[in-house]
Amino acid sequence: MDSHLSDFCYNIVNPLYDTSKPGNSPNLTTKVSDLYNFCIEVSNLNNSYYVLATSSEVANTYSKPVVWIGIYIAVASVLCIIAMGADLLHGFRNKKMWFPSKYFTLNAASITVIAVSMKLPVDLSGSMPNYLDQATKMGSLAFMCTMMANLMPSLASMDNTTLLANVVGLAILVITIVVNIFIEISTCVIDHSSFHLSTSKYNILVNFKILAYIYVVMLLWLLMIMISSAITIPSSKQILEFKYQAAIKRTLQDQDNLTSSMVEKLRQYVRRHWVMAESGSPQFVMASNQLSSTTGFKGVENFDSDQVEAITSVKLVNSWSLPVVALTCIAISLPNISKNTVDILLKNIHESLAYTHLVEEIVNNTCEYENIRKATKAIWHEVEEKCVWLENTIGWLENTIGKGAFRGKKSVEVLECFAKKAEEIVISINKTTNEEVMVNNPKHLILANSMYRVARTILFNYGTDIEMISEKELFVLLSSMIVDILYACFTNLPRVIETKCRESSIEKRESSVKVAAKLFGRTKEILKRLEVLELPSMHPDKMGFIDEWHLHLKQSVA
Known part of the structure; x- marks a missing residue:
């Protein structure tokens, strides 16, 4: 309401109200008083409207959030x-x-x-x-x-x-x-x-x-x-755990009485553990087709040699995936190899490394091997996802080795180039890194050292004959070595499957046995092929390590 209205009312009525005398006409005095009271009501109404408007505005402001x-x-x-x-x-x-x-x-x-x-x-x-x-x-x-x-x-x-x-x-x-x-x-x-x-x-x-x-x-x-x-x-978990362990003992006893093949035994093993894990869940009461041949594990024997001089101050161990990645890097960098052939190799190695890393997680589970596994995963990501070896360069070799760098070169020259560049990187890291960091194995050192030893070993094993090997023949040789290493690694798959079935944590058991069942289904054909191979007579605990395989095969030949 406009405040001018009440002011106007007072301006007119006040003079009349002030001049009204007791002797004046009663009607006039009464009317002037009524007008004056009206002005007071207008003023009060105006004030009330102002307060109401202000309150409404404040309420709107506070209600915005x-x-x-x-x-x-x-x-x-x-x-x-x-x-x-x-x-x-x-x-x-x-x-x-x-x-x-x-x-x-x-x-x-x-x-x-x-x-x-x-x-x-x-x-x-x-x-x-x-x-x-x-x-x-x-x-x-x-x-x-x-x-x-x-x-x-x-x-x-x-x-x-x-x-x-x-x-x-x-x-x-x-x-x-x-x-x-x-x-x-x-x-x-x-x-x-x-x-x-x-x-x-x-x-x-x-x-x-x-x-x-x-x-x-x-x-x-x-x-x-x-x-x-x-x-x-x-307490319910303890009861379930007791029943589960009792069932495991019965299963192992029945397993010993089976006379069927390894694959069938493993099938029964996974099936029984799956039933036990499913029914004992706390929430309830949770490569084969790409590997076509193997040479009796010659690749495991020949991927490294004691005749190759060590260039690191600390001895570095090998994992299953490390020489596979190193050999693959050399293979896909060879000139005169079709893109389709390289793509098939990359795809097959990608699928195989998934099982290889799983074996390493279960069998090679110390800190030293964990560092190597992380390094090979990181390098493989560079090789596969970024395609830096094929299209441009690879990070750890800086800007020196790209696929175009090998055009017109012979097989021996490619191997020499890898060996020399890898040796330079290892020596450079040795000079700038203290022994503590060396023990922790930075990824560039890990692959460079493996690359150096793999390339030098191939050059040493074949001697002057390497001059006669074409790029395609070297590609086949490297691929065969990769297959041998992978097959040797996959002999540990039954152990991985059984370990997954025996997950100690009751909260994770159902999901762990489910992983084991899926792994068995995907690797069943690989396991069947392994049954017909003559495995080396090694202690079961040593079969999980590629260095132990290499040493055993070398001693067998000697």
Whole structure:
């Protein structure tokens, strides 16, 4: 309302009011007084309007974040729904009669997201003036009950310490929600208001206060179930572990009585462990076609030689994948080899290295071998993904060796180039690196040393005959050496499969046996081919190391 209106009223009426005398006409005095009182009311109305307008403006300013808070809550709720839906699909896909918690699990992150989605029940400062507000708050409580039910199976996949921390965290959140709901009920924020749910046949009257009590009871009931489960899970795991170990003993006894082939024995071994791991899951109560021939493991014998001078101050061990990567780098760098042939080799080595690295993780599991495995993975990524050997250069050889650098060169010249450049890199690292770093084996040193020894060994073994070997013949020779090394490595696959079946951690056992089953299925043809080969008479513990194979084969020849 305009303030000028009240000022105008006073300007006209005040002079009349001041000049009115007691002796004047009573009617005139009364009318002037009425006009004066009217002006006072106009002024009061103007002030009230100003206060109301100011309050409305302030309220609008403070309500602006509400929209973003709502979006924040909606995003958190959607994340929870997606995770629960993924678990549901995972259960159907794996034909589970229960829904394992693979994606929606109880941990610090999920508790944080759940707390955000429960902003409405937890917030005591928000007003609930109409039916929609109260219905939204009741819907959040129903959503919380649903999430708690879906989180139950994930309790069994935790160790005892993690289980205690996560259950306590969720219990604090649930108790906070329950206390807040009781406060809102006692202060009549959640009142006896009711709303109708009408259908074609029924007309249902829902009372918000009664509904809130029902949800509170459900939350407390689910919380008690969760706490009770958390208390009994450790002892249940011990019972399952005892039964599992007893079943393993029976399986091993039956295994000894089998007279079938190694592949059939392994099939039965995996099948029985899979059944035991599946039924004993805590959440329930979880290269062949590309290798065509082998030469009796000559590649393992001839990939390295004691006649090659050591150029490192610390002796570096070999892993299965290291000489494979080194030999592959030389093979794909040879001139006059078709791109299709190189692509086939790269594809086959890529598939084979997946099994090779798995063998190394299980059998060569010390820190020293882990450093080598990481180095070969990094170098192979450069070779395969970046294609730097084929298109331009390879990182560890700086800008010297590219495929174009070997055009017109003979096989012996290619090998000499690799050997010399690798030797330069090793010597350079020796000069600039202390012994502690040498022991940790930087990746450039690891591959350069392997490349140097592989190239020098081939040159030494073939002597002057190397001059007569063409690029294609050298490619075949290198490919044969790679196949021999891979086959020797794959003799450890049964041990890897059995180790995966005997996973000691009960939380990881089901998934570990599943990996073993898949690995057996993919390598079954390789294992069949290995059965017809005559393996060296080595101690089983030594067969996991390529250096032990190399030493044994050298001594056998001598």
